[in-house]
Amino acid sequence: MNFDFSDQEKLIRDQTGRFLGDNCKSEEVRRVLEGNDSYARELWSGLANMGLMATAIPEAYGGVGGGYLGLCVIAEQLGAHLAPVPMSSSIYLAAEAITLYGDESQKETWLPKLATGETIGTLAAVETVQEMTPESINVESDGKTISGTKLIVPDGGIADIAVVLARSTDGLSMFIVDLNEGAVSRTNVDTVDPSKNSASITFNGAPAELLGEAGNGWSMLQDIYDRAAVLFAFEQIGGAQKVLDMAVDYAKQRFAFGRPIGSFQGLKHMMADMYVALKLAESNCFYAAWALANNAADLSTAAATARVSATQAFQLCSRDNIQVHGGMGFTWEVDCHLFYRRSNYLTLVLGGLSVWENRLIESLSASKAA
Amino acid sequence: MDFSDTREEAEFRQEARQWLSENAPTHLEESLASSGFGRTNTGDNDPLAEAKKWQKKKSEAGWACIQWPKEYGGRGATPIQSVIWNQEEGIYGRLSATFIIGHGMCGPTVMAYASEELKQKYLPKLSSGEEIWCQLFSEPASGSDLAGLRTKAEKDGDEWVINGQKIWTSGAQHSDYGILITRTDPEVPKHQGLTMFILNMKAEGVDVRPIKQANGDSGFNEVYFENVRITDDHRLGAVGGGWQVSLTTLMNERLAIGGGIATGYPEIKELLESLPLAGGKAIDNPAVRSKLADWHCKAAGLKNTASRAITALSKGDTPGPENSIGKLVAGSMMQDVAKFALDLQGLGGIMMDPEVAEGTARFQAMLMRSPAVRIEGGTDQILRNIIAERVLGLPADMRADKGLPFNKIPSGN
Known part of the structure; x- marks a missing residue:
């Protein structure tokens, strides 16, 4: 058994981590958070120069074809450093959707540009403030154009293209829309995590091209979400490890009652529980990475398992990191809130914890029935 | 990956599989499979006799304590081979519950600290199941604070005289020998005044009394010592070095107990898939x-964490610290699972009669055993x-007791 990342993948992780350590310090995250930019443009170019967006995109379409394990360790580092870049929208979602369902011409048109980062993609689905259901989708398409409003689209204000879930005559279908063409208006939306751009997008008869089979959009979306969930989970455990480290470091240095606060069992046990949650999630992420890389039959179950436990871990760790820091943890100046914000963003960006708990049970039941 | x-x-797996297919006690398979939580079911056969029989058979073919050196009753196998053996032995491994403490904790301690003569004398019979060992550590006044133990050992010529009491000793009633930690010097700080011995459980002055547990079972015992004599050659490690010796034992305890631990997950999943609610x-x-x-997610997390540990062993590395989370996660999870399972059964959930209760009262048994x-x-x-x-x-x-001589430490009584 070799249930571990290879030396090559560990090297990618270390190189990505070092680059982000130098180029994505908290000032960079705060620059976006405080509205001075809509994403970290230079950082995005730097990541592009390292070829990171191209990692899992097939060689035939300008990618490296290095597979998903490499992308998993990159995601972990992006999460650890709160990188304010549109990797998740552009690569885990848009590029993945086009790789899975695009025809030759669509792949040739978009994948090379997504692989270099010169084009930013996203996926636009959610229209209402509720758990997304097929019935909640009302953006319409006549097959050639698209109309209606997507309430909130991750990286929607900075993306060049969007994969859009819309209602057509055949039912729900996916479309590719060039957001820089006319008939598209966008408004940035305030969110709990302003270090990631989010926008509302309205289409007024914007040109749209069908992606994949008409009428199959909802099921395609579920498959895209399963695969993306693994990568989002890696971002979450990256963040969770980082806040656990922050909490432990602070608890060693901060003194109260004449002793380091880390010597009090009340805090020790809290941090031990953070560690336990993280390790469970990390091991589940390892398995999901394997399932993603090998297109395993139990990918849906593995992805939902990783997603649920990584969500639990990052939520717990980012919350209790603030607790360990005490009052300082609730200041704007200390970085705790950046992770707290991101953990809540990452929880909801693919549908929340209850959605994924439900998906997990569904996939367990489905695999039992099969 | x-x-x-x-x-x-x-x-190696093929070799193990081959031997098992020809030798495993298949007539016990069905009973063993229905073993309830914490109990080994061998049908109409005596569990201890069956356990000894299986262990002897394994031993004769070189499949007992396989990681131990050959001269002490093992086969010099690697840690990963040991994992593979356990996977292949599967359900028949349940027969070995009686030997877990002897093989997992006492054996490694004897191997690390006893004289060559004693190793030759004791280890092969421990490995083959001919003799059963227990671990005499906890006391009424020292559980988590193990180093606060009070059982006295006093030197008398070439012998030591033991007086005091141990508690929570699993399997003491079946045991032939035990490793015993004692206080030999109460005037130095607590960790420095301890000494470890090999004790003959049949020696005069050793009195084993089963404890009736909260769940009604009696897996644990109290063991009393009244002027029990142990010769100095049965000392493990230096006089005053007992704490270091005990760390060897406890390190092995956590490895032994951490693997493949029960969480209640398969049972609760099965229940929830079938149970009707309003x-x-x-x-x-x-x-x-x-x-x-x-x-x-918790059960999968533990399983996947075990796969990481196995990977480390396979590469010849030591498993990482993530392996330490097993019992912490499993214990409280099992308690939660049991409580929830009962909750869904309404008043019927309080029934413990296996004839009428849901699933032969397995969740009720879990509820009552999980606190331990x-x-x-x-x-x-x-x-x-x-x-x-x-x-x-x-x-x-x-x-509060740091640096204090043991006999100056406040004890609350």
Whole structure:
């Protein structure tokens, strides 16, 4: 058994981590958070120069074809450093959707540009403030154009293209829309995590091209979400490890009652529980990475398992990191809130914890029935 | 990443499988499979006799304590071979419950500290199951604070005279020998005044009394010592060096207990898939789904964490610290699972009669046994301290007894 990342993948992780350590310090995250930019443009170019967006995109379409394990360790580092870049929208979602369902011409048109980062993609689905259901989708398409409003689209204000879930005559279908063409208006939306751009997008008869089979959009979306969930989970455990480290470091240095606060069992046990949650999630992420890389039959179950436990871990760790820091943890100046914000963003960006708990049970039941 | 064996591992697995297919006690398979939580079911056969028989058979063919050196009754196998053997032995491994403490904890301690003569004398019979060993550590006044123990050993010529009491000694009633930690010097700080011995459980002055547990079973014992004599050659480690010796034992305890630990997950999943609730099946209720999802993630997390440990062993490395989370996660999870399972059964949930209760009262048995899982082999709180201090590197707690001679430490009585 070799249930571990290879030396090559560990090297990618270390190189990505070092680059982000130098180029994505908290000032960079705060620059976006405080509205001075809509994403970290230079950082995005730097990541592009390292070829990171191209990692899992097939060689035939300008990618490296290095597979998903490499992308998993990159995601972990992006999460650890709160990188304010549109990797998740552009690569885990848009590029993945086009790789899975695009025809030759669509792949040739978009994948090379997504692989270099010169084009930013996203996926636009959610229209209402509720758990997304097929019935909640009302953006319409006549097959050639698209109309209606997507309430909130991750990286929607900075993306060049969007994969859009819309209602057509055949039912729900996916479309590719060039957001820089006319008939598209966008408004940035305030969110709990302003270090990631989010926008509302309205289409007024914007040109749209069908992606994949008409009428199959909802099921395609579920498959895209399963695969993306693994990568989002890696971002979450990256963040969770980082806040656990922050909490432990602070608890060693901060003194109260004449002793380091880390010597009090009340805090020790809290941090031990953070560690336990993280390790469970990390091991589940390892398995999901394997399932993603090998297109395993139990990918849906593995992805939902990783997603649920990584969500639990990052939520717990980012919350209790603030607790360990005490009052300082609730200041704007200390970085705790950046992770707290991101953990809540990452929880909801693919549908929340209850959605994924439900998906997990569904996939367990489905695999039992099969 | 891949889940397949290396060529050497596959060959070893094949060899183990071959021997098991020809020798395993298949007539016990069905009973063993229906073993309830914490009990080994061997049908109409005496569990201890069956356990000894299977161990002897394994021993004669070189499949007992396989990681031990050949001269002490093992086959000099690697840690990964040991994992493979356990996977292949599967359900028949349940027969070995009686030997877990002897093989997992006493054996390694004897191997590390006894004279060559004693190793030759004791280890092969321990390995073959001919003799059973127990571990005499906890006392009424020293559980988590093990180093606060009071059982006295006083030197008398070439012998030591033991007086005092141990408690929570698993399997003492079947045991031939035990490793015993005692206080030999009460005038130095507590960790420095301890000494470890090999004790003959049949020696005069040793009195074993079963404890009736909260769940009604009696797996544990009290052991009293009244002027029990042990010759000095049965001392393990230096006089005053007992704490270091005990760390060897306890390190092996956590490895032994951490593997393949029961969580209650397969049982609760099965129940929820079949149990009807008002308004449909339990599994269709959102609150139920949320809990089951959480438990699935924990059980999967432990299994996947074990795969990481096996990977480390396979590469010849030591498993990482993530391996320390097993019992901490499993103990409280099992308690939660049991409570929830009963909750869904209404008043019928209180029934413990296996003839009428759901699933032969397995969740009721779990409910009543699980509090002990959170205490034995390190309480949840001690395990959190260990993770915090040894894994995360947080500073040790302030100790009121630090540096004090043992006999000056406040004891509350």
